[in-house]
Amino acid sequence: MIGLLRPTGGALFLLLLLAGTARAADDYTLPFHDPKVGLSYGVDRDLRSCIQADWTGQVWVDCAAHWGRVYDNHTGMDFPMVAFSAVAAARDGVVVDLFEGFGTWQFGANGNFVLIRHPDGKRTLYYHLAQNGVLVGVGDQVTAGQVIAKSGCSGMCNGEHLHFELLAQQNGWWFPTDPNWERRWTTWPGRVPFLASYWRENNAGAETIVHGQTIAHWVEFRNDGGRTWRNDISRGRILLGTWNPAAHASAFRAWDWGSSWYATNVDRATAPGQVGRFTFGLYGGPPAGSYGETFNLVANSLFWFDHARLGSFWVPINVVWGISPTPRAGTR
Numbered sequence: 001m002i003g004l005l006r007p008t009g010g011a012l013f014l015l016l017l018l019a020g021t022a023r024a025a026d027d028y029t030l031p032f033h034d035p036k037v038g039l040s041y042g043v044d045r046d047l048r049s050c051i052q053a054d055w056t057g058q059v060w061v062d063c064a065a066h067w068g069r070v071y072d073n074h075t076g077m078d079f080p081m082v083a084f085s086a087v088a089a090a091r092d093g094v095v096v097d098l099f100e101g102f103g104t105w106q107f108g109a110n111g112n113f114v115l116i117r118h119p120d121g122k123r124t125l126y127y128h129l130a131q132n133g134v135l136v137g138v139g140d141q142v143t144a145g146q147v148i149a150k151s152g153c154s155g156m157c158n159g160e161h162l163h164f165e166l167l168a169q170q171n172g173w174w175f176p177t178d179p180n181w182e183r184r185w186t187t188w189p190g191r192v193p194f195l196a197s198y199w200r201e202n203n204a205g206a207e208t209i210v211h212g213q214t215i216a217h218w219v220e221f222r223n224d225g226g227r228t229w230r231n232d233i234s235r236g237r238i239l240l241g242t243w244n245p246a247a248h249a250s251a252f253r254a255w256d257w258g259s260s261w262y263a264t265n266v267d268r269a270t271a272p273g274q275v276g277r278f279t280f281g282l283y284g285g286p287p288a289g290s291y292g293e294t295f296n297l298v299a300n301s302l303f304w305f306d307h308a309r310l311g312s313f314w315v316p317i318n319v320v321w322g323i324s325p326t327p328r329a330g331t332r
């Protein structure tokens, strides 16, 4: 079954409930509080000019911007929000640098920013902030979700938004990484409300697949998020994605999957309070055995469930070898 907990995970789940604020070691929460904020452009993972690769692995060989996905040589993630919206620290850390000398809507120079150092050695950068919109000082200790600034459109900015970067150090240089690709997002600690809840699924959740064959599976989620789920491929489309940070891929990918870890999109627009059904193939690719494939709803690369806190939504899959034809006597 897909459920709030693994069948054997009850004790762990209880522990997490009691702990209250338990979280995974490398989780970053979203750098804002408003659940309606989406992503307009993510990180371009291909450094070559006019070749773009986004967090799904999709590649465009052109120089055009692709709304909701990526544009060429973009080093961060753009979250559209009206000026003076709350900007939150994505993780506990220490403020190491800031600037706030530009106007809120100034265009044509580097903008106002905050730079935070985190315990894992990475840094986060928050750009285009409002004039006098920085609410912390250098050396300040901040906690995940703490409001550190007000958004704006200072610097090289064509519309009010937050530009966010996750920076890692290599050979003495800081360079931007892609939190989407690394699956670092979580809604913990509840800065963005949970947007969907599990409803029911095909075959009560347990599936057996003959090795090398594909079966159809469906799962239904109720929309708790206050906005309509979309099928629009470019803007806010709801997808059912796998959760496998190590492989970034699923061994059960079937022909109808949109990418190596996006199983399908919702089959109808679903308003808040309604239930949407996801139907997708599960391919019996791995050797015979028992597996569990974990899924999560995704919109503009943001995962809609908090895995660190609630456990996994997963399908137990039993792969079996096919029945071999019995050789007749005298034949081979």
Ligand SMILES: [Zn+2]
Pocket: 074, 076, 077, 078, 162, 163, 164
């Ligand atoms: Zn940007």
